Amino acid sequence: MTSVISLLWPEGEAKQDPTPEAAVFHDLHLQEIFAAVCLPVPDFALVDWYHAFPGKSTVIRHRQAILRDLLQPSIRSAWTSFTQRMQTLRRQLEQAQKLYHDRQRQRVFLDAIGNYQTVFSSLVDALTAAKPRSTALCTVLEGLIHELQAPQRQEMHDTARALRQELDALRYDLQISGSHVSLWRECLQRNVDEEIVHTFSRFLAAPSGEENAREEQEIGQMDVDPVQARVLDAIAELFPELFARLAVFYQRWAQPDPQAAIDAVPALRMARYPFVFVPLLHWERELQFYLAFLDFLSPLEAAGLPSCVPELCEEEKRTHAESAYDLALAARLRQEQQENPVLNDIDLHGSERILLVSGPNQGGKTTYARCFGQLHYLAGIGLPVPAQQAQLFVCDAIYTHFERREDAESERSKLEADLLRLRHDLERATPRSIFVLNELFHSTTLDDARFLSQELLKRLRHLDPLVLWVSFLDELSRSGADVVSILSMVDSEEEDKRTFRLLRKPADGLAHALSLARKFGLDYPQLLARIAHASPSS
Known part of the structure; x- marks a missing residue:
């Protein structure tokens, strides 16, 4: 598997800087076209790629082969869905990094890693079913499968799943008496979870169409107050071994590299996190070169052009x-x-x-x-x-x-x-x-x-x-x-x-x-x- 394949430049062709003069873009109204193309996807910083004119048939044929794959609805849908879900994950990671309580941040990143793995595997499944034909996208798919099956990623995935299951299974008793709060391991004879869920179920159901909006808002609204923070610390004291393993996992897989420079391209900033497969970020960005332009054409084609x-x-x-x-x-x-x-x-x-x-x-x-x-x-x-x-x-x-x-x-x-x-x-x-x-x-x-x-x-x-x-x-x-x-x-x-x-x-x-x-x-x-x-x- 190679991680350096480019979806814009074939092997042996150096990446090219923007070349055409301003007159060409002004006279042909290309700046108007590409500004509209880039407007919905600002995080990918695509405009320089539209300004780079290779003038070589080898580059054009490389891109046309990928383009013909992306014109297949199943392949285009797979990448579009992946990008949409990744954009949600990016926003969540940015918000989660601002959480001040260490254990809360560790749990949020644990869930984010699980979500990333799900998005990753869903993309691989969709592309495998769609069967791309271009050499470039076939190579990308091979690289994704290889990474998904890598022992280190399997270990990360299995550890994350086990930690989530253990954290979700935690049970403890909490007693509030005036301003005094006490916690101890669960000792009640009966589990009241089902009764609580049944009683408050009507308040839990989100109106149709609001699920995604609520999902994006959750992290931004979940900063704990001082009382909640103290309770969370007390829970960690009750289960020290589990929370110690959570901290080790976070340090290995989710702690952003403090030495990494902040990338000028917002969509690539996820590369700071160890759990991210960095080549996939670059492939996703390069594919926006095609997908953003196809999205620009869609309403014109619907109008009969x-x-x-x-x-x-x-x-x-x-x-x-x-x-x-x-x-x-x-x-x-x-x-x-x-x-x-x-x-x-x-x-x-x-x-x-x-x-x-x-x-x-x-x-x-x-x-x-x-x-x-x-x-x-x-x-x-x-x-x-x-x-x-x-x-x-x-x-x-x-x-x-x-x-x-x-x-x-x-x-x-x-x-x-x-x-x-x-x-x-x-x-x-x-x-x-x-x-x-x-x-x-x-x-x-x-x-x-x-x-x-x-x-x-x-x-x-x-x-x-x-x-x-x-x-x-x-x-x-x-x-x-x-x-x-x-x-x-x-x-x-x-x-x-x-x-x-x-x-x-x-x-x-x-x-x-x-x-x-x-x-x-x-x-x-x-x-x-x-x-x-x-x-x-x-």
């Missing part, structure tokens, strides 16, 4: 997605209880390298560009993508250039800043990179924009990356066979109405002008009608 695990294109520079959409926009629309976004297809194959997107403003071009970038980024970190079906090129990096406001404090003009950033990215990029360009060179004249765009096109062709380029210069789409024209469509009957559908269609430069002319009553038929109406009758 598709997602899929994409096929990887490593040799051929092919990108194809059916019924794709901007994930950030979709999540925002669902939160606002609006209709789903319009789904679009994306396709580049053969010698095609550049999708040139043009058409009327507010027609969905920028959303289409974000969708293209999101597909490749999510696929590049091994997660599902927002599409019905997809085959995506494995890129090594994504570079984005979207329209930005001019920085009033900068000594450079907006155009100069844009050109410098473009040059910097072109110097770093490789033929395996992807560029997402949106409305470049708006801040200059039309002639300069044409010149700069043609020069950039030459550089891109020499480098040979995949490119999606949103531009008002639709003549760029007719510059060669490697450029594909994508046109933002308008309604066939109301040409000033956007459909947010984008199709492979030649750009003639007239669609937007015609829609504006019709909107203001200036197209040819409308002008003829006006002229006829204005002419004097013969």
